[in-house]
Amino acid sequence: MDLQRIALHAKDRFPELQLLLFGHSMGSFLARTCLIDAPDLWQACILSGTAWNPAFALAAGQTLIRLEMMLRGEHARSELLNKIIFGSYNKKFKPNRTRHDWLSVDEGNVDRYMADPYCGFIPSVGFFSSLIATGIPYIQNQMHLAKMNKTMPVYFFSGADDPVGQYGKGVERTFQAFLDAGMRNVTMNLYPDVRHEAIQEWNRKEIREDLRLWLSSNL
Secondary structure, X not given: OHHHHHHHHHHHHOOOOOOEEEEEOHHHHHHHHHHHHOOOOOOEXXXXXXXXXXXXXXXXXXXXXXXXXXXXXXXXXXXXXXXXXXXXXXXXXXXXXXXOHHHOOOHHHHHHHHHOOOOOOOOEHHHHHHHHHHHHHHHOOHHHHOOOOOOOOEEEEEEOOOOOOOXXXXXXXXXXXXXXXXXXXXXXXXXXXOOOOHHHOOOHHHHHHHHHHHHHHHO
């Protein structure tokens, strides 16, 4: 995985420094993959805006993905899958100002996201297959989770109004899965009235200070 190659390069270039893995949202899924596949490469990990997907939802998504793959091919952009998988995120925040109100209470954050040409695009069928059919089931497998470094400090933080993390329930479920896997140094913070982009939210000073305190006590 590219993240592991980058980490190895960083360790070679700066051997005197500790290596921290930070994953947000989809990046948190990649970070969780790294904790399984290369458990001793990093000294600590931060997971922001992560989630846990129920087995029935994954199974339904995989069925739709197989149909889209047969009908349209892996490189086609799938508005259908995008709507089904991501389309419900805005429901809680009606009346909606934009399609991405779920990202942040701060309207400026939402507007900057929408103005960025690299954000908000429709992913390919192949992307959804990698995410739903392969990636998420891999990181939610308890046998895989058991491979993690049990002593690594891991910090979870998320908004309690983040639909990606099922409004906190998915974060709590992931946190519990880490405990069940034998992880001995895991911490979690859920922030009320905070949406998906927690580190940039209206209370970002509080969130960043909590993060600084955790880092100072664990690295």
